[in-house]
Amino acid sequence: DARVTQTPRHKVTEMGQEVTMRCQPILGHNTVFWYRQTMMQGLELLAYFRNRAPLDDSGMPKDRFSAEMPDATLATLKIQPSEPRDSAVYFCASGLVRKDRLPSYEQYFGPGTRLTVT
Amino acid sequence: SQELEQSPQSLIVQEGKNLTINCTSSKTLYGLYWYKQKYGEGLIFLMMLQKGGEEKSHEKITAKLDEKKQQSSLHITASQPSHAGIYLCGADVDQGGKLIFGQGTELSVKP
Numbered sequence: 001d002a003r004v005t006q007t008p009r010h011k012v013t014e015m016g017q018e019v020t021m022r023c024q025p026i027l028g029h030n031t032v033f034w035y036r037q038t039m040m041q042g043l044e045l046l047a048y049f050r051n052r053a054p055l056d057d058s059g060m061p062k063d064r065f066s067a068e069m070p071d072a073t074l075a076t077l078k079i080q081p082s083e084p085r086d087s088a089v090y091f092c093a094s095g096l097v098r099k100d101r102l103p104s105y106e107q108y109f110g111p112g113t114r115l116t117v118t
Numbered sequence: 119s120q121e122l123e124q125s126p127q128s129l130i131v132q133e134g135k136n137l138t139i140n141c142t143s144s145k146t147l148y149g150l151y152w153y154k155q156k157y158g159e160g161l162i163f164l165m166m167l168q169k170g171g172e173e174k175s176h177e178k179i180t181a182k183l184d185e186k187k188q189q190s191s192l193h194i195t196a197s198q199p200s201h202a203g204i205y206l207c208g209a210d211v212d213q214g215g216k217l218i219f220g221q222g223t224e225l226s227v228k229p
Contacts, residue, residue, distance in 0.1 A: 004160075013125040031215065043206065056216060075156065091160060103217065107151065107208075109161040 002026045004110035006092050012116045018080040021113045023092030024073055032075045033093040033107065034060075034067055037041075049075065050097060082117045089114050121145060122209050124220035131197050132228050136183045139192045141207035149210035151217060152181050155199045156203045164192075164205075194225075209211045 005024045013019055025032045033048040047057035052069040060067065064086075066078045079086055095107040123142045133191050141150065149168050153161040165174045167183035167190060174181055178195045180216055204224050208217035 026144070042221050045216050045218070048216055056214070061206065093161075095215070105127075105149075106163060106166050107215075107217065108163055111160040114158075 004092055004094050004108055006090075006110040006113050008113060009111060010114045012118065013082055014118055015083055016081045017117075018078065019082045019086075019115060021029075021077045021090055021092075021115070023075040023094075023110060024076075025075065025092070025094030026096075026108060027073070029094035029096045029108075030072075030114045031095045031097050031105075031107075032069060033095075034075070034077050035093065035109075035114070036088045037091060042055075046077070046090075060061040064104075082115075084117045087115055087117050121211065122218050122220040124205075124207055124223050126223060127221065128226075130226045130228065133198060133214075133229040134196055137194050137197055137225070138207050139207075139225075141190045141192070141209075141220055143188050143209055143211065145188070145209075145211040147183065147187045147190070147209050147211065148213045149215075149217075150183050150187075151208040151210075152190070152192050153206045153208060154203045155206060155222070161206060166177065175211055197225075197227045199227045201225060 007022045031050045034046040037043045047067040048058045068073045089112045091112045092110045093107045095105045129176045152164040155161045170185045170187045172183045180193045183190045204222045206222045207220045
């Protein structure tokens, strides 16, 4: 049963601290997304990668957030320094882009990382 | 996102009743996704629709994409308590694969 996994599931940290969230996409998937969910804003796209290359990070605050894919099995989202307004649930999703099924394809979400910044 | 409106925002139904949730876009939908979420958990993929007029079913849940590809509906037949949760529609509106999401519809099913 292939799934997207995320660690940690919960994180409580103090303002100013660095936070790193990790995601393991489904094996074989070539596209990875980072979303953030809050009560006020709902679910928002932060950034996404295809074949490990960043395609769009326009939804991400550039000064403090960074997203990378060191290899095909790991995506990271880092916040430095963290602020209370970053408190949210961060989701990773992955999908397989196939030319014969463009423009859209199924995207599967991980369980999320619940971040609380005090 | 205001580009994608879901209605109703919340819904309480008696077990066994049918219900419909709507998702309307101000732009053409190149892909429309339905997900279910339980509080504190991730999103469970239900269905994806791409073609105008397309309809898909999974167990007692049916989703349709209208011919103009700007609206989708999710219909649950003979609702059960296990159907309770938040239903989210997500849309690809620029053919890039990245999704915008509606605000969700919270469904409660009374036994």
